[in-house]
Amino acid sequence: MKIKEVIVVEGRDDTTAIQRALDADTIETNGSAIGESVLARIALAKERRGVIILTDPDYPGERIRRIVSDRVPGCKHAFLPKHAAISKNGDDLGVENATPDAIRAALTSVQEITEEAPAHILWEDLHAAGLVAGPHAKQRRDRLGEELSIGYANGKQLLKRLHMFQIKPEEFREALILVLKEEQQHD
Structure with a gap:
């Protein structure tokens, strides 16, 4: 499976997990201290190929997702459920722990933000x-x-x-x- 978009992940281990699952390019944020040069690369990737954000299903991962989304509007979002991102011994939560099937499923279910009228769920x-x-x-x-x-x-x-x-x-x-x-x- 080849992904056209560039996938934004948190670190090198996440890139390794993504590449075990499919053929894709990644940009690593190197944690939540996202530098301006990384944000510039993400913006360029979004403009040229599109971007999918796939971060850990925890608070730091959500913070990174918000930072990237705010600075580079129009990114697509993929989410791993927590149970699919827990290490075998249960002491670590992250994309790097997910199976190739779980990663492919998350990327198949990509959500795209649209500019239509807001939903009517209150x-x-x-x-x-x-x-x-x-x-x-x-x-x-x-x-x-x-x-x-x-x-x-x-x-x-x-x-x-x-x-x-x-x-x-x-x-x-x-x-x-x-x-x-x-x-x-x-x-």
Whole structure:
């Protein structure tokens, strides 16, 4: 599988994992201290080939994603679910731990930000669905983010991502129904 876009990752181990999974070029941010020269290379890559951001599913990874997105608008986003990015011994979370299949799946489910009218999903919808409060809120957000390929987020970030990725209310409802059915089966 060959990816046309350049994939933005955090470090060298992530590049190695990507190259085990498919044929792609990467730009490494070298962590969250992203230099101006790296941002300039990402902007050039976005202009010439397009960019997909694939960072670790943790706070530093999300911070890097925000920095790059703010400075280089129009990037595409790929998300690995946390369970696919945990090391075998469970002490590390990152792209470098993902299997080639998990990386290919994340890149196949790339989300593109559009400039259309914002989605009509409201904070009240998240609250009513038990996504911002209650005993299962965190697990529901995690599974919903996985199902919609937008990654894990806290309540405020979830609403922002639903709007940013133009998730339609129907898509939201369908994914939520699936998540709630799974939850009932496990109870």
